[in-house]
Amino acid sequence: MADTLTIQPKISKPALLEVKNLSCGYQNQPVFTNVNLSFPPGNMCGLVGPSGGGKSTLMKTILGLIPPWSGEVLFQGKQLKKGQSPPKVGYVPQVETVDWNFPVTAYEVVLMGRYRQRKLFSRPSKRDRRLVKEILERLNIAHVAHQSIGELSGGQQQRVFLARALVGEPDLVILDEPTSSSDLRMQHELLHLLGELNQQGLTILLSTHDLNSVASHLPWVICFNRGVVCQGEPINVFNPSNLEKTFGAEMIVVHQGDRILIASGQTSRLHQTLNQVPTSIWGSDSHL
Ligand SMILES: Nc1ncnc2c1ncn2[C@@H]1O[C@H](COP(=O)(O)OP(=O)(O)OP(=O)(O)O)[C@@H](O)[C@H]1O
Ligand SMILES: [Mg+2]
Helix, strand or coil: CCCCCECCCCCCCCCCEEEEEEEEEECCEEEEEEEEEEECCCCEEEEECCCCCCHHHHHHHHCCCCCCCEEEEEECCEECCCCCCCCCEEEECCHHHCCCCCCCEHHHHHHHCCHHHCCCCCCCCHHHHHHHHHHHHHCCCHHHCCCEHHHCCHHHHHHHHHHHHHHCCCCEEEEECCCCCCCHHHHHHHHHHHHHHHHCCCEEEEECCCHHHHHHHCCEEEEECCCEEEEECHHHHCCHHHHHHHHCCCEEEEEECCEEEEEEHHHHHHHHHHHHCCHHHHCCCCCC
16 A cells, blocks of 8 residues: 655654565555655554454564564664564563463463563563562463463453563563453553653553544554554544545544544444434334
8 A cells, every 4th residue: 555644753863663565464465565664762552443454464573473574673773684583572462372381370471571681581670570460460360470371351351462472571562462351440540550651761562443542642552454554643644534544434533622533434324324213113112
């Protein structure tokens, strides 16, 4: 897809992460071609787009988990070799892709996040254990630390993986739908925590289907559908035209002061249709 409508972030510092002409796919089927992106340090960016649009594939390619077909990923100006994961980058995978039957406790999963800091086969240091304890407490999952990962709720599992990503003291975290299994209060808390960490200097890239959370919490958004459709501040990017180009569906955008609310146009059509349904379909004495 053509890289039109793109406003590049205002970069006053050299980019922390850059993607140049990146193309990737599976079994000879391209998912995206010639993607160019630049993440300045300190950015907090939402990646949004339709299911199957290639968000996870883009993230995995950046992380060196899938080899790109062509193009480059640069971290702090240095080109990464094919399959090389960038240093000091934490990753929270999409929950649907994790094997939860793996016999390991939440504590052990989080401790794995310290492996880059440890010598091969060495025992975890006092500092490793202290950092794990602190992050488990900060994410409110210390009480499930010694439970098997498969026994936890979806929201707890996501926080365990967030803890694993953060305990490695990364410069950048890449989170693939980190709040999809959390209730509204927990989603809000997680986004606030990420906002706090971002204020302390952490650069964040997260994918989500929750456009309203992006609009109210994130300063930057990339609309992605097999390529970059557009990017910028949510208030400028989220309009019906850009959203239709990204999702291929009608969306309604309501402005309320400096806030915006996004709803599916399909829902309002459904309401109209339901309102037109003759009452006899439901039965005259329906209690539904
Ligand atoms: N391991 C794989 N093998 C073959 N095709 C794949 C594989 N993983 C993803 N795909 C395909 O690549 C395309 C992009 O998928 P991807 O998971 O990157 O999208 P996504 O934007 O993350 O979607 P979602 O919002 O549902 O998570 C889809 O057509 C998908 O079917
Ligand atoms: Mg995905």
